[in-house]
Amino acid sequence: MDNARIDRIIESHGGEASSLIQVLLEIQGENRWLPREALKRVSDRLQVPLSRIQHIATFYKTFSLSPRGRHEVHICMGTACHVRGATRVLDAVQDLIGIGPGDTDLNLRFSLDTVNCLGCCALGPVMKVNGKTHGKLSPAEAVEVLKSYE
Amino acid sequence: MSEVRLQIDGKDVVTREGATILEAARSAGIFIPTLCHHEKLEPYGGCRICIVEVELRGATTLVVSCVHPVEDDLVVRTRSERVDRIRKTLLELMLAHAPDSPPLQELAVEYGADKDRFEKEASFCIHCGLCVRYCAEVVKKNAVGFVERGTRKEIAFIPEIAARECPTCKECLPLCPTSYLQAAFVLTEAFAFRSVSSEAAPEE
Ligand code: SF4
Ligand code: FES
Ligand code: FES
Numbered sequence: 001m002d003n004a005r006i007d008r009i010i011e012s013h014g015g016e017a018s019s020l021i022q023v024l025l026e027i028q029g030e031n032r033w034l035p036r037e038a039l040k041r042v043s044d045r046l047q048v049p050l051s052r053i054q055h056i057a058t059f060y061k062t063f064s065l066s067p068r069g070r071h072e073v074h075i076c077m078g079t080a081c082h083v084r085g086a087t088r089v090l091d092a093v094q095d096l097i098g099i100g101p102g103d104t105d106l107n108l109r110f111s112l113d114t115v116n117c118l119g120c121c122a123l124g125p126v127m128k129v130n131g132k133t134h135g136k137l138s139p140a141e142a143v144e145v146l147k148s149y150e
Numbered sequence: 151m152s153e154v155r156l157q158i159d160g161k162d163v164v165t166r167e168g169a170t171i172l173e174a175a176r177s178a179g180i181f182i183p184t185l186c187h188h189e190k191l192e193p194y195g196g197c198r199i200c201i202v203e204v205e206l207r208g209a210t211t212l213v214v215s216c217v218h219p220v221e222d223d224l225v226v227r228t229r230s231e232r233v234d235r236i237r238k239t240l241l242e243l244m245l246a247h248a249p250d251s252p253p254l255q256e257l258a259v260e261y262g263a264d265k266d267r268f269e270k271e272a273s274f275c276i277h278c279g280l281c282v283r284y285c286a287e288v289v290k291k292n293a294v295g296f297v298e299r300g301t302r303k304e305i306a307f308i309p310e311i312a313a314r315e316c317p318t319c320k321e322c323l324p325l326c327p328t329s330y331l332q333a334a335f336v337l338t339e340a341f342a343f344r345s346v347s348s349e350a351a352p353e354e
Binding site: 040049050051052054055058059 | 282285286292293294295296297298299306308310311
């Protein structure tokens with residue numbers, strides 16, 4: 001992400017230090033991660049110390065300081081999903097994409113994470129891909145769903 | 151500015167309005183232990199070791215003396231069975247992280263804290279924030295900050311700033327109660343100073 005784009009995002013938020021989190025969210029949303037150079041630019045422009053920005057960027061799970069995949073996969077490991085076989089879904093997904101929770105594959109296709117309850121337990125086991133919820137999944141169905149994401 | 155009259159450990163103390171209990175006690179020569187407090191820094195209330203018992207209109211509660219303002223007729227007890235027990239547990243928790251910290255060991259003797267009570271988890275930093283706040287508030291360079299949260303929270307130097315500012319400052323190093331700060335600084339220096347200075351070189 002180039003500085004011009006970052007500057008436009010900052011300006012769209014009025015260039016106020018108080019909009020720091022909104023600015024970071026927007027960069028994260030567009031770029032899928034927060035490169036150090038981008039954080040330095042934000043720090044300069046908003047006059048917020050880099051140490052503060054780094055604390056915020058590491059505090060919230062939404063932000064990532066390393067590159068993320070094109071598709072965000074969240075597999076629910078909450079109690080309800082767990083008893084309905086979430087572990088087997090997770091295993092199948094790991095086998096397919098070759099990475100564990102917290103990781104991103106080298107082609108930047110998928111980032112995989114586990115979560116503890118997505119709030120729709122009746123649909124368990126639940127997997128979310130780029131925000132879209134897939135429920136009542138068998139391991140094979142989960143694999144089929146992911147195959148459709150390039 | 152109006153005066154406030156209170157009692158600390160049986161002694162009548164007169165102090166200015168807006169002072170903290172800790173300031174009032176110190177001005178009266180009464181010692182309250184502190185770990186995250188520093189005169190040049192804004193009150194923080196991070197370590198809780200300065201906790202005291204206060205009584206006002208018949209009700210007794212515990213407050214953190216380095217952030218709690220004085221009030222007329224407040225009766226403060228800086229040592230009581232309850233206060234001592236809390237300080238002991240706090241020390242034991244911190245000693246699980248930094249068993250060899252001199253200030254912690256000293257207080258441990260005073261409060262009978264057992265450094266082996268909790269399983270060791272040597273992360274060394276006790277999150278007093280002295281380094282982070284001193285660099286931000288006094289030196290105003292923000293070369294060191296916190297990262298992560300909860301049990302993963304730790305301090306981290308910002309190599310780009312540290313390489314430029316720290317070699318001639320290092321004022322924060324003696325403030326750290328555990329020496330973790332020195333260790334973190336030396337590691338940052340070893341791993342990251344050269345790479346950031348070579349990055350910065352073309353611009354200069
Ligand atoms: S490194 Fe030392 S001074 Fe800094 S927060 Fe940790 S214990 Fe406190
Ligand atoms: S446990 Fe999975 S959605 Fe609640
Ligand atoms: S000295 Fe008061 S909370 Fe640390």
